[in-house]
Amino acid sequence: MRKAGIRATGSAPRRLWRRLGFERNPLRRPVDRVQRLVASGLLLVLLAAGPPMAAWCSGWAYDAGLRAEHSERANRQPTVATVVADGRPGSSGDRYIHETVQASWPGPDGRTRVGPLPSWKNAKTGARKTIWIDRRTGEPAVRPRPHTRTVTDAAYAGGAAVIVLGLPLLLVYALARRHCDRHRDALWEADWAQMDADAGHNRPS
Structure with missing residues (x-):
């Protein structure tokens, strides 16, 4: 008796490639792959630029906090x-x-x-x-300013940097998806119109 259910095939990278929409699936339209490519590219930008930007902002905030600590304790x-x-x-x-x-x-x-x-x-x-x-x-x-506040401000600065970087990327993805959705709708309309035309030609006289 055959086992019910769907068995996962292929290696993990192949499954990830398929999940991202880059496999040769005839049911996927080119616009689907374009949308996935844009999303993957923006995600790579966030992963590549986010940590350095967060580290720089956190370091700057921490140094500023230390200067404030020393200044207040000195005065x-x-x-x-x-x-x-x-x-x-x-x-x-x-x-x-x-x-x-x-x-x-x-x-x-x-x-x-x-x-x-x-x-x-x-x-x-x-x-x-x-x-x-x-x-x-x-x-x-x-x-005087406590050191815990300096650490907290540095953590907030790092998180804010990631948010500031991520919001424009999210906006770009939203605009790209809107454009892709419109293109998909136009393709579906064209396909339905073609099906109606084919049904009319094949109708028995």
């Missing part, structure tokens, strides 16, 4: 702030009003600075917290 320094008064509402014109505390901290020149700081949990009078200040002015500053 800022940590110090310990002590709460001298708590429970004051923020007076800034931001959309959200955050509670602030009045705190003091030593400046870069050794003199004590006093000013408002965003409140934190259990920020009562006498509470202490490490903050970052500007080395020149002594004013509170944002914490």
Whole structure:
């Protein structure tokens, strides 16, 4: 008894060649092979140019992040702030009003600075917290850029580079496929018209 089902024949490269539409199949039209050829060519472009472009963009973003890290750490320094008064509402014109505390901290020149700081949990009078200040002015500053952000930005830059490269290639393929579909439709119409004409000639009188 013969086994049911379709047995895969040929080597893996031959099956891939057939799946891509490049085999000598009489049922395939030349326009089908053109479409597959365009798709394969665009894919090769993406595979060839994508990794180098992603690596370059990632490297550029990583180097820029490192420079920002070093610059911010060079211009800022940590110090310990002590709460001298708590429970004051923020007076800034931001959309959200955050509670602030009045705190003091030593400046870069050794003199004590006093000013408002965003409140934190259990920020009562006498509470202490490490903050970052500007080395020149002594004013509170944002914490220097962490290295994890530099790594993340580099990864995002590499992914964005691949997307930027892939979108135009996808557009080119979409336009090529649209053109091929129109050509296929015209061929089908011509074939149906020929079949109708042949049926009319072969009709018994």
